[in-house]
Structure formats: C-alpha cells, structure tokens
Amino acid sequence: MTHYDLVVLGTGSGNTIVNRTFADWSCAIIERRTFGGTCINRGCIPSKMFAHPATVLDEAAEGGRLGVRTTANGADWPAVRDRVFGRIDPDVEDAAAFREGQDHVTVYAGEARFTAPRTLSVQLESGETVEVSGDQVVIAAGSRPVVPPIEGLDTLRAPATAPPMRPDDPGAADWYTSDEVMRIPELPRRLAVLGGGYVGVELAHVFAAYGSQVTQVDVADTLISNQDAEVATMFTRFAREQWDVRTGTSLERVEKTDSGVVLHLSGDQAGSGTVEVDALLLAVGRKPNGDRLDVEKAGVEVDDDGIVVVDELQRTSAEGVWALGDVSSHTPLKHSANHDARVVKHNLHHVDDPAQMVAADHEHVPSAVFSHPQVASVGLTEEQAREQGIDLAVGRHTYAEIAYGWAMEDDHLGPNGDNTDAQGADLEHFVKLLGDRATGRLVGAHLIGPQASVLIQPLIMAISQGVEIGGLARSMYWIHPALTEVVENALLKLEADLDR
Numbered sequence: 001m002t003h004y005d006l007v008v009l010g011t012g013s014g015n016t017i018v019n020r021t022f023a024d025w026s027c028a029i030i031e032r033r034t035f036g037g038t039c040i041n042r043g044c045i046p047s048k049m050f051a052h053p054a055t056v057l058d059e060a061a062e063g064g065r066l067g068v069r070t071t072a073n074g075a076d077w078p079a080v081r082d083r084v085f086g087r088i089d090p091d092v093e094d095a096a097a098f099r100e101g102q103d104h105v106t107v108y109a110g111e112a113r114f115t116a117p118r119t120l121s122v123q124l125e126s127g128e129t130v131e132v133s134g135d136q137v138v139i140a141a142g143s144r145p146v147v148p149p150i151e152g153l154d155t156l157r158a159p160a161t162a163p164p165m166r167p168d169d170p171g172a173a174d175w176y177t178s179d180e181v182m183r184i185p186e187l188p189r190r191l192a193v194l195g196g197g198y199v200g201v202e203l204a205h206v207f208a209a210y211g212s213q214v215t216q217v218d219v220a221d222t223l224i225s226n227q228d229a230e231v232a233t234m235f236t237r238f239a240r241e242q243w244d245v246r247t248g249t250s251l252e253r254v255e256k257t258d259s260g261v262v263l264h265l266s267g268d269q270a271g272s273g274t275v276e277v278d279a280l281l282l283a284v285g286r287k288p289n290g291d292r293l294d295v296e297k298a299g300v301e302v303d304d305d306g307i308v309v310v311d312e313l314q315r316t317s318a319e320g321v322w323a324l325g326d327v328s329s330h331t332p333l334k335h336s337a338n339h340d341a342r343v344v345k346h347n348l349h350h351v352d353d354p355a356q357m358v359a360a361d362h363e364h365v366p367s368a369v370f371s372h373p374q375v376a377s378v379g380l381t382e383e384q385a386r387e388q389g390i391d392l393a394v395g396r397h398t399y400a401e402i403a404y405g406w407a408m409e410d411d412h413l414g415p416n417g418d419n420t421d422a423q424g425a426d427l428e429h430f431v432k433l434l435g436d437r438a439t440g441r442l443v444g445a446h447l448i449g450p451q452a453s454v455l456i457q458p459l460i461m462a463i464s465q466g467v468e469i470g471g472l473a474r475s476m477y478w479i480h481p482a483l484t485e486v487v488e489n490a491l492l493k494l495e496a497d498l499d500r
C-alpha cells in the first residue's frame with residue numbers, strides 16, 4: 001500500500017485541484033478512461049466544436065430571408081470530426097504527460113474502488129492491482145450516460161468499449177451514447193435520437209444541420225422539458241421545423257433488419273408507428289458514478305439518486321473524504337464542477353482550521369443549450385416561482401422588436417415568411433424575466449434565440465448579486481444597436497411591471 005497526502009479519484013475537474021499550491025504534497029490521481037474526463041474528451045468541448053459548424057450551416061440555409069444567395073450543403077463528417085479531435089486529443093495527451101512528469105504526483109491508469117476508509121484498490125490497465133490511501137481523498141468520479149432497458153437493444157451492434165487512457169474509437173455500431181457518437185466513422189443517413197434533453201437537442205441540431213435525417217423521440221410533452229414551459233414549447237416548435245420530433249412518445253422496442261434498425265414507437269397519434277434508421281443515439285440522462293466505487297466501505301453516504309452527499313464545504317459523511325462535480329451535484333454542469341473544485345482546493349489547505357474554509361454556492365447556477373436556437377436560463381422557471389407563491393412580475397421582449405432583430409429579419413422566422421410555424425403557431429426569439437414584487441429583485445431569466453448563452457451574462461450577475469431591478473437598466477449605457485438591447489428592454493418592462 002502506498003500512502004499519499006492527497007488522492008484524487010477522477011481527472012475531470014478533479015485534475016484542476018492539484019495546482020502549484022500542492023507542490024509539497026504527495027499526490028495520487030486515478031483515472032480509468034481517457035485523461036481529462038468528460039468535458040474535454042466527450043462532453044462540452046467537442047459538442048460545441050460540432051455545434052458551431054452546424055450553426056454556420058443553419059445561417060447559410062437562412063440567407064434567403066436576408067436576400068443573399070447562400071446555400072447549405074451539409075458537412076464533410078470526417079473533416080469536421082478530425083478537426084475537433086485533431087485539436088482535442090493532442091491537448092489531452094499533453095495534459096496527461098504534464099501530470100505524469102510531476103515528481104510529487106503519481107498517475108494511476110485504472111479503475112478505483114474503496115476497500116476501507118480513505119483507502120482504495122486500483123485495478124491497473126496492466127491487470128495488476130495496487131492499494132493506495134490518503135490523508136485526504138477527493139471523489140471526482142463524474143457521471144455516465146444512462147443506457148435504458150429497451151427490448152431488442154441487446155440484438156444490435158453496441159459501440160466498442162473505450163480503451164482506458166486513450167481516446168475512444170467506437171467503430172461503426174447500431175447504437176451509441178454521447179460518449180461515442182462524436183467519433184463515429186461516417187455521418188448516419190438516418191439517425192434516431194432517444195431523449196430531448198440537453199444532449200439530445202444539441203446533437204439532433206448537429207446531425208440535422210450536417211445532413212442526417214433526424215427523428216427525435218421523448219416521453220415528455222416538449223423537448224428540454226426542465227426549462228421554463230414557455231421556452232420549452234417555443235423550442236419544440238423551432239425543432240419541428242428542422243427535424244422530425246416525436247414528443248409524448250415511448251420507444252417500445254428495436255429490431256435489426258437488413259436495411260437498418262427499426263424503432264417501434266407508441267404515443268400520441270403523430271408519434272406512434274415505426275421508423276427505420278441507420279443508428280440510434282441514446283440521450284436519456286446521466287447517472288452519477290457513486291454506485292461503482294464501493295463507497296459504503298469508506299463510510300461515504302450516497303442519496304437515493306446515487307449522488308454522493310456533501311455538505312456546503314464539499315465534505316462527504318466520511319472524515320477526510322471530499323466530493324465534487326457530477327458525482328455529488330444536483331447541477332451536473334462543468335462550471336458547477338469547476339466551482340466545487342475551487343472550493344475543495346481551498347478547503348484542503350484549511351483542514352486544521354475550518355473557520356477558514358469556504359462554502360460552495362449552488363444557488364444560481366446558470367445553463368445554456370447550444371442548439372438552434374440557443375436557450376439560456378438562470379434561477380426559477382415561471383412554474384417554480386408560482387409554485388413557491390412568489391408574487392411575480394414579468395418582463396418579456398422579443399428579438400424582433402429591437403433594431404438588431406430587424407437586421408437579422410427576426411420577424412421572418414417561419415416557413416410562411418412571417419413568425420408562424422407550419423401549424424400557424426408563433427415562432428419567436430425572446431427574453432423573459434421574472435421578478436419578485438416583494439423584493440424588487442430578479443428570480444429567473446429565460447432566453448431563447450441567437451447568442452442566448454452570451455446575452456444572459458448580465459442577468460446572471462443581477463441575480464447572483466441580488467441587484468434591485470428598479471433603475472438597473474438605466475444605470476448604464478447599452479450599445480446601440482446591439483443584440484443586448486433585447487435584455488435592456490426586457491429589464492425595463494420588468495421594472496414597469498414591478499412598479500404596478
């Protein structure tokens with residue numbers, strides 16, 4: 001058994017802990033897969049590197065609205081894929097080599113499990129097993145895609161398992177999760193996406209824009225159903241204009257045929273029936289990895305959802321054991337995992353003086369969906385705010401009403417040349433702000449439209465700092481005629497409604 005001052009399990013946000021302030025600590029870092037974790041290898045970063053070219057294609061396809069002659073001709077998949085991973089893989093290799101080259105850090109390439117308090121056995125790639133223990137142990141083991149029990153799935157070709165510590169190479173298969181789908185050899189001609197959450201709508205956007213015929217299936221009544229209902233409904237209308245969306249629909253079974261994979265669907269009339277595709281992407285959620293670590297042997301408590309329980313200082317129920325990121329989070333996002341890691345890093349240096357420790361702040365964790373259109377949100381949805389009995393004021397402004405919206409022809413979004421979809425329902429990009437009349441402060445902000453992920457930032461600041469809305473819009477200049485005027489006007493409307 002080798003003993004360390006610090007053992008970190010997982011090299012996603014966990015890897016950021018071991019900075020120069022730990023130069024005089026002996027450290028071990030354990031990783032069972034590719035060094036660097038989900039975000040860089042198979043999550044946020046590659047997915048956004050695929051999403052940006054998709055948006056370029058979407059904008060080219062929409063040039064006609066502006067009177068310019070642009071056309072979108074799909075994507076050269078191998079070229080896009082190799083651009084993405086030609087950038088990422090060498091970076092990841094450099095990061096791993098840097099860690100391996102540090103005298104005070106030992107990198108273990110293998111799968112760890114607890115055997116006793118602050119003690120782990122690591123099954124190395126070589127087949128050998130080693131035991132390590134630490135004065136302090138950080139669980140940063142992340143989460144994994146859920147593979148639901150679908151009748152017939154076991155008869156399809158599954159993606160190859162990733163060799164540990166090397167980039168995933170799934171080869172061709174009949175079904176994938178987000179772990180493999182970004183590295184597939186060819187663009188599927190027909191792709192089904194099961195699940196219409198973050199992963200599902202981002203990747204449906206990518207594959208549809210690149211030229212795949214996409215069918216998206218979700219049991220919920222709308223896509224991205226955890227968003228404010230008005231935003232989710234609007235997003236679903238936009239998605240229907242771009243690919244085949246089957247909401248309120250279940251996948252009953254799958255069947256392999258000579259020409260592909262047949263999905264048997266049941267749901268409302270529009271959703272039921274069969275669809276044949278070349279590949280199926282499973283995007284029905286992620287599960288924290290706390291159930292694969294034998295945490296009970298270390299006295300670490302896990303809740304009913306498999307999330308490692310932590311206090312506000314990121315301490316688990318076992319002394320000297322900390323947790324961060326997806327494995328212990330109710331906001332499984334990279335900026336949240338990085339925040340946790342900063343808290344753990346600070347607190348590790350103050351184990352003998354808890355008064356110096358800092359608490360994590362998970363109150364206003366924003367998120368963005370990088371689909372077409374983008375969606376961004378922070379704080380409560382209108383439904384949550386009403387459920388909490390908040391006396392709500394609302395400020396809503398559309399992109400079409402501001403000058404830059406005119407530049408983008410934001411009042412010609414639909415197939416009819418106006419702002420209606422094929423069924424005649426409204427298609428709008430908008431900002432919706434929710435205020436509490438009792439406090440005069442923002443409680444929620446929801447944006448759907450171009451650059452929503454960027455436009456939301458001043459609203460994240462307002463909600464995080466608890467700024468009073470009265471006078472806020474007029475306390476600064478807003479560049480004319482920039483897209484930010486949509487936020488300015490929504491704030492002015494919220495202020496007016498708060499004053500009523």
Ligand SMILES: Cc1cc2nc3c(=O)[nH]c(=O)nc-3n(C[C@H](O)[C@H](O)[C@H](O)COP(=O)(O)OP(=O)(O)OC[C@H]3O[C@@H](n4cnc5c(N)ncnc54)[C@H](O)[C@@H]3O)c2cc1C
Nearest residue numbers: 010012013032037038043044112141142325326332333334
């Ligand atoms: C397709 C996709 C897109 C995403 N896009 C975004 C986005 O745009 N913005 C955003 O904020 N978030 C996004 N996320 C979420 C984000 O990737 C995660 O929240 C974040 O990466 C979690 O970091 P982490 O350090 O907790 O876990 P990870 O980065 O997953 O790191 C955990 C590491 O622990 C290792 N590990 C697990 N168990 C063991 C074990 N027993 N022994 C050894 N090693 C082990 C794993 O192999 C892994 O490398 C996305 C996720 C996906 C899947």
Ligand SMILES: NC(=O)c1ccc[n+]([C@@H]2O[C@H](COP(=O)([O-])OP(=O)(O)OC[C@H]3O[C@@H](n4cnc5c(N)ncnc54)[C@H](O)[C@@H]3O)[C@@H](O)[C@H]2O)c1
Nearest residue numbers: 195196197198199200218219220283284285286332368369
């Ligand atoms: N831009 C981002 O920040 C980003 C992008 C991707 C992923 N992520 C993170 O990854 C997490 C996981 O994303 P996700 O999209 O896999 O999960 P999710 O929880 O966001 O969405 C899952 C979707 O699958 C549907 N679903 C569940 N079971 C189903 C079934 N059997 N059949 C049909 N539909 C089913 C749900 O109704 C839901 O719409 C997110 O919660 C987020 O934290 C973030």
